[in-house]
Amino acid sequence: MKRFEMTKSYSMKKRLVLSAVAFSSVGVLLAGCSGAGGGAQQADGPVTLTLATVNNPQMKDMEELKGAFEDSHPDITVDFVAMEENDLRDAVTKDVATQGGQYDIVTVGSYEVPIWGQNDWLVDLGPLAEADPAYNVDDLLPPVRAALTVDDSLFAVPFYGESSFLMYNKDMFAAAGLTMPTNPTWDEVAGFARTLKTDDVAGICLRGKPGWGELFAPLTTVVQTFGGSWFDEGWNAEVNSPEFAEAVQFYTDLVKDAGEADPVSTGFTECLNLFSQGNAAMWYDATSAAGPLESETSAVAGKVGYVHAPVKETKESGWLWAWNLAIPNTSKSQDAAWEFVSWATSTEYIDLVGTTLGWERVPPGSRTSTYENENYLAAAEAFAPITKDIMLAVNPTQPGVNPQPWVGIQYVTVPEFQDLGNQVSQDIADVFAGRDTVKNVLDKGQELAQQAGDAQK
Amino acid sequence: MTAPDLIRTVAEPGHGPAHAAPPTSVRRPAKTPLTGGQKKALRLARTLVWPAIVVAILVTQIPFLVTIYYSFQNWNLMRPGSRGFAGFDNYVTVFTGGAFMQSLSATVVITGSSIVLSVLFGLGIALLLNRKFFGQGLARTLVITPFLMMPAAAALIFKWSMLDANVGMVNWGLSTLGVDPVQWNTDFPALTVIMVLTWQYTPFMMLILLAGLQSQSKETLEAASVDGAGPIRSFLHMTLPHLRQYIELAVLLGGIMLLQVFDPIAIMTRGTGGTKTLSYLLYERAFVGLEIGEAAAYGVITVLLTIIVASVALRLLFKIFSNEGAKP
Numbered sequence: 001m002k003r004f005e006m007t008k009s010y011s012m013k014k015r016l017v018l019s020a021v022a023f024s025s026v027g028v029l030l031a032g033c034s035g036a037g038g039g040a041q042q043a044d045g046p047v048t049l050t051l052a053t054v055n056n057p058q059m060k061d062m063e064e065l066k067g068a069f070e071d072s073h074p075d076i077t078v079d080f081v082a083m084e085e086n087d088l089r090d091a092v093t094k095d096v097a098t099q100g101g102q103y104d105i106v107t108v109g110s111y112e113v114p115i116w117g118q119n120d121w122l123v124d125l126g127p128l129a130e131a132d133p134a135y136n137v138d139d140l141l142p143p144v145r146a147a148l149t150v151d152d153s154l155f156a157v158p159f160y161g162e163s164s165f166l167m168y169n170k171d172m173f174a175a176a177g178l179t180m181p182t183n184p185t186w187d188e189v190a191g192f193a194r195t196l197k198t199d200d201v202a203g204i205c206l207r208g209k210p211g212w213g214e215l216f217a218p219l220t221t222v223v224q225t226f227g228g229s230w231f232d233e234g235w236n237a238e239v240n241s242p243e244f245a246e247a248v249q250f251y252t253d254l255v256k257d258a259g260e261a262d263p264v265s266t267g268f269t270e271c272l273n274l275f276s277q278g279n280a281a282m283w284y285d286a287t288s289a290a291g292p293l294e295s296e297t298s299a300v301a302g303k304v305g306y307v308h309a310p311v312k313e314t315k316e317s318g319w320l321w322a323w324n325l326a327i328p329n330t331s332k333s334q335d336a337a338w339e340f341v342s343w344a345t346s347t348e349y350i351d352l353v354g355t356t357l358g359w360e361r362v363p364p365g366s367r368t369s370t371y372e373n374e375n376y377l378a379a380a381e382a383f384a385p386i387t388k389d390i391m392l393a394v395n396p397t398q399p400g401v402n403p404q405p406w407v408g409i410q411y412v413t414v415p416e417f418q419d420l421g422n423q424v425s426q427d428i429a430d431v432f433a434g435r436d437t438v439k440n441v442l443d444k445g446q447e448l449a450q451q452a453g454d455a456q457k
Numbered sequence: 458m459t460a461p462d463l464i465r466t467v468a469e470p471g472h473g474p475a476h477a478a479p480p481t482s483v484r485r486p487a488k489t490p491l492t493g494g495q496k497k498a499l500r501l502a503r504t505l506v507w508p509a510i511v512v513a514i515l516v517t518q519i520p521f522l523v524t525i526y527y528s529f530q531n532w533n534l535m536r537p538g539s540r541g542f543a544g545f546d547n548y549v550t551v552f553t554g555g556a557f558m559q560s561l562s563a564t565v566v567i568t569g570s571s572i573v574l575s576v577l578f579g580l581g582i583a584l585l586l587n588r589k590f591f592g593q594g595l596a597r598t599l600v601i602t603p604f605l606m607m608p609a610a611a612a613l614i615f616k617w618s619m620l621d622a623n624v625g626m627v628n629w630g631l632s633t634l635g636v637d638p639v640q641w642n643t644d645f646p647a648l649t650v651i652m653v654l655t656w657q658y659t660p661f662m663m664l665i666l667l668a669g670l671q672s673q674s675k676e677t678l679e680a681a682s683v684d685g686a687g688p689i690r691s692f693l694h695m696t697l698p699h700l701r702q703y704i705e706l707a708v709l710l711g712g713i714m715l716l717q718v719f720d721p722i723a724i725m726t727r728g729t730g731g732t733k734t735l736s737y738l739l740y741e742r743a744f745v746g747l748e749i750g751e752a753a754a755y756g757v758i759t760v761l762l763t764i765i766v767a768s769v770a771l772r773l774l775f776k777i778f779s780n781e782g783a784k785p
Binding site for chain 1: 533534535536537538616621622623638640641642643644646725726727728729730733741744745746747748
């Protein structure tokens with residue numbers, strides 16, 4: 001009898017414990033979802049702007065130099081909230097999507113700009129930029145400007161931009177008696193990689209880490225130059241098309257035969273590590289990698305050659321990415337915000353970075369005039385001219401062989417793409433490991449892509 | 458809920474019959490009329506309980522109710538215009554999508570193997586540490602360290618220092634034995650996660666089992682050896698039965714903590730190759746897919762499943778506990 005009562009009183013307690021444990025885990029999730037409000041400001045008098053940004057070196061430089069702006073605009077103070085890339089994406093998406101109004105200026109990647117613009121979340125900066133002759137909006141690099149424009153509205157202005165190119169270790173090529181052409185094809189590159197591969201040195205480093213922004217940044221450019229695409233002009237999925245499959249097969253085979261070990265662990269940072277220590281003969285990745293490769297900590301500084309992204313069916317195959325500044329519609333100090341945005345993306349700011357912090361630290365890839373600046377060209381002579389050539393040559397409106405219904409190269413500017421790219425890239429990890437075939441994986445991807453495509457029709 | 462609370466709550470019934478005074482009866486034997494003073498005292502007692510109940514309901518139930526509400530919404534953060542009532546669509550997606558069952562089996566495999574391995578290793582280390590030797594305290598502290606490390610830090614150490622394909626210590630160690638470098642994350646993702654978790658949770662299991670070992674009376678063991686039982690026999694027939702409830706407790710607590718594992722998966726394998734556990738799947742639906750409704754549906758199902766599994770497991774465990782305690 002006593003035992004019975006005890007079990008009973010226990011079972012009540014137990015239920016409470018259980019619900020507490022179970023529900024608190026849900027609570028955490030929900031707390032993450034709800035946007036934090038606040039941030040109200042007066043329109044006149046002193047203004048404090050809150051700027052959400054990514055913790056890249058170029059953004060830290062901006063924070064360091066913001067004093068110059070505040071000196072010339074005594075009414076405006078700028079608070080920086082710097083976050084890691086994924087956190088920034090989560091935080092800003094939540095704030096903007098729920099109309100939180102926490103930020104006056106947000107740092108947005110070029111993938112999100114058109115989507116957010118179409119949702120009426122961002123202020124059209126075009127009229128503001130054109131009204132200010134000193135800003136010289138026509139100086140913005142045309143492909144970058146095109147990627148940030150929807151229906152003639154410029155929803156963000158670039159802070160810095162990048163494309164992709166092929167980097168190779170000149171010493172290794174010389175030792176093997178190989179010559180790298182300025183515009184290599186993927187077949188040539190695959191040949192070089194297989195020749196140069198040894199037990200200690202990877203022939204080429206290519207990203208394999210799952211994620212739409214990791215594996216699928218370089219892989220989508222390969223797909224496009226092989227003649228494939230995620231969608232055709234009518235938003236029909238083309239993921240299991242022969243061209244897409246050939247490209248994925250080529251990429252995974254090349255990594256397995258002559259690439260780095262453990263591809264699923266390897267993203268931008270890991271490749272940078274490998275290549276800068278002289279453990280890879282080639283590396284196809286972002287043009288922004290050149291800065292760290294030529295810095296003092298790199299074992300290959302001065303020994304790296306830079307050429308155009310390898311191609312097959314197209315003339316160019318570089319990608320296009322920019323970190324941009326935009327003003328959410330919910331900001332209560334839009335005029336002051338534009339004052340800061342136009343300052344931070346101006347030629348004046350670029351000169352300020354060059355003269356105070358050094359010309360190699362100038363944010364690249366945003367303005368044509370940067371590449372006409374003698375000081376910058378002298379500091380970055382190894383990679384600046386080719387970066388400019390590539391950035392002007394890429395075509396975000398039609399990067400592949402066939403026309404596409406969105407503007408963007410290594411991504412598709414629809415909300416569903418980050419999920420789609422993420423899931424397909426996770427399945428491709430099984431191909432690297434030999435647990436699955438390209439055909440199976442892409443058939444699965446085709447279904448997912450068709451769902452995403454149907455949402456656009 | 459903190460760990461000590463849980464331990465107390467969970468451990469109580471097991472120890473109860475052995476030494477505690479009989480619990481105060483919940484029921485009154487018969488309805489005896491109460492005096493005015495007693496009624497007043499009772500009313501006051503009830504009133505005093507109310508704030509606690511209200512807080513408990515607010516804290517535990519509201520988030521869950523909101524989750525249930527979201528799970529019936531069609532809500533993608535990136536498509537503000539299309540938000541609306543979705544009926545059971547999200548639940549249909551959960552059960553027909555295929556991701557859920559895969560994720561459930563990944564959770565069972567990863568959690569289950571990590572628990573079994575860490576209990577085995579924990580038992581071995583606990584047996585060693587239970588002996589008197591010089592520097593015992595220091596050894597114990599050193600052994601506990603992995604459990605005190607932040608999960609994200611542990612995962613980063615394994616990713617960069619231990620399991621890196623080029624410069625990792627594990628591959629270096631294997632190469633001295635003539636084994637080719639292993640691509641851990643690519644070829645053995647589930648094993649990689651299990652390794653990290655086992656490394657982290659072995660000390661936790663060890664602590665609980667060591668407490669059990671130290672509570673075993675020396676006299677019993679001495680008596681056994683006088684009766685002619687060798688070390689193996691007295692371990693199997695004396696120590697192991699004594700440790701049984703400690704092992705059960707370790708498994709239960711380890712299970713609750715490991716079910717929520719996230720960091721090694723996010724940092725090392727990114728959900729590839731059978732490592733997409735329920736918590737990682739939920740994260741992906743909410744923060745990569747930005748499908749709040751669908752993620753909430755996953756959350757609701759996960760909670761229901763956890764309650765079912767946990768209550769079955771708990772009932773089973775406490776039956777065993779009670780039997781153990783009832784032994785003469």
